[in-house]
Amino acid sequence: MWEPIAVPPGLVPPRPITVRAQTIPARGYFAEHAHRWHQIVYATSGVLTVAVEGRSFVISPEQAVWLPTGVRHRVGSLLGAQFRSLWVADEAGRDVAEHPTVFAVQPLLRALILEAVAIAGRESDDGYSGRVATLILDQFRRARPLPGALPWPREGPLVGLCEALYADPADARGPEEWGRELGLSARTLARRFETDMGMSLRSWRRRLRLFRVVELMGGGLSVTETAMQLGYGSTSAFVYAFRTELGSSPQAYIQEQVSGRPRQ
Template sequence: MSWSIITTPPDALPPRPMTMRAQSIPPRHHFPDHAHDWHQLVYAIEGVLTVSTIGQTFITSPDQAAWLPTGVPHRVGSLLGAEFRSLWIATEAGSALPRAPTVLAVSPLLKALIVEAAAIEGQGDPDGYGGRVVTLILDQLRRAPALPAALPWPREGRLAALCEALYLDPADERSAADWARELGLSSRTLTRRFEAEIGAPLRSWKRRLRLFRAIELLNGGMSVTQTAMELGYGSASAFIFAFKAEMGASPHAHARQNSRRGKPAIDFPVHPARAIAHTPRAPES
């Protein structure tokens, strides 16, 4: 299925020092390629975003946000829909923040501040409360841990169709050879293209995807047993074993740890091939 374009605001004013935009992104919608004369924090309080910048495309969960410095071309969208929060931050106000696109961990406090900033956006600020919220957000962003990467994602074409299908049905057990036939490629071509673009074999990426989806489903209130079935595990115990092997803690313990410490639910390493600069082609902000 194709993606639809969301029109960007034609009368955007520079942030002084921060502007909050809140909107719902429908499924399979994205913003066209563009850049800003200010910094942007791309974040979803609910749902998952697909973010493309120069040289990489990835998806982020509500535990993660994408920091996009001034002038960086990008696009953002959502496969299943998301509650999007876009923080536009003046260049000078974000001078202490990363100078390259970065995935940041979002703590419970930072998420709460973003929700509050959206609630009071556009209101008067006679007692300076809004300004204090902005100051706290900037402080939290400066303290936010940078993650090596979110879940890598193909930019376009048949590989993107493959990953979308697996995201929608992580229990799908088809092999690389099966998918190659489905997509009209040789098994060798599919394997080579996937590793070149994603930086990992399809089997490894599927394992990462299941972990990403597990965090997403558990954070959404789904039980461990339901999550195990949704991801295609034969039993809850098999899911718990696999989760502990990857994360070092049970699903419940990991959620408690992240809630207390404000740590990211998941992070993945960037493959060196991902650093090659080129113009990406996948959903946008």
Template sequence: MTWSEISAPPDLGSPTPLTVRVQSLAPRTYFPEHSHHWGQVAYAISGVLSVNIPGRSFVISPRQAVWLPAGVSHRVGSLMGAEFRSLWISTSVTGDLPVDPAVFSVGPLLRALIAEAAALQETDDDPDYRDRVTGLVLDQLRRARALPAALPWPRTTMLAQVCEAIYADPTDSRSAEEWSAQLGISARTLTRRFEADLGMSLRTWRRRMRLFKSIELLGGDMDITQIALELGYASSSAFTYAFRTAIGVSPTLYIRGEASAP
């Protein structure tokens, strides 16, 4: 399936100092590559975003966001659909934020503040309150903890085809040899391209993707056993072991907020 290009709303000007864009992204839609004269936080309150910047491509869950300094070229989309909340922030107030793009954790407070800031754009009945919410959003961004990485995503069409299929069906356990036969290349070539583009093997990426998607599913109403089966684990105990090994706590404790996103 192909992706469809969508355009940004034409009626939003420069932030003064904060503007929150609210938009529902349909599956397989994207904003074409562009940049701004202001900073941006790319975030989704539900669903998953794909973010492409020079030299890096990854996806983020509602527990993560991406900071994009002014002038950084980027492309944002969603494979499965998402509720997009994009924060445009004037450079007059971003002096304390990182000078390079960064992925960071989004906790309950920042998530609630983003939702409140978006709602306040619909009314001007209390500008002082809106200013205080804006100040709290900026304070939370300054205190945000950067993450070493999100789920890496390939920039090449061939590898994206493989990753999209596995992401859509995490139980897909086809090996590099099986994928290479389908793509008409050698297994060695496919492995080499995965290592060059993503810095890891297909098997390692699949394992990381399952962990990433488990975090997305844990934010819903699905129980541990359902999640384990959805992701292709043999049992709930196998899923719990893999999750605890990677995150440091069980899925149940993670839901209670006793660990951050990986």
């Protein structure tokens, strides 16, 4: 069961940015709501589930979601996360993005967010906190919008399926086995997955594995350990699948995330 988290009382408009640091426990969530200001949804560790505009997806610490003023949304975490919420004044963030957008978070932007958290609530006679806020917004204006995060079901039996596969990407059960588990025919399950997620179960599972590469290797696992966790038969099979999908080896991709420099 998922447990709701209370929204902090006495919210006041940001000037121009207010930062909140909070731990979201496993299966904790903020019920659907909206703000009179923009919001940046980010986690320094763990994975967040974000539901907005009739769709649901998950983001890793290499991604953040920009939510424009007034957009209704729900945020939670399946396994727990260190949540960093940045509220941005309506006028200050007006030119960042008009619609909910997933952005890539490079090391400089991450460092600025962490600095904003560290100095939150402190008096700043020299205007330092304001300069940090300006740099954060500048970085979001320059950040690379991502075509999409990992889709996630909003409700129904697919939620349990996706949660199980996220917890154990090596689970090799296909539509027939999962259909029996969920009380659906294989054809019904496949059709519902295509309708709700916009892709087949096989394609989603491939996306899930690639999504978790960053989480696992970023947490210190080796290529071989990651391959085994994700259910690949060998390290070479994992490296080949990763290179086919993203055009580089896992090591090169992770290094790019750490350095912030794109591949040549």
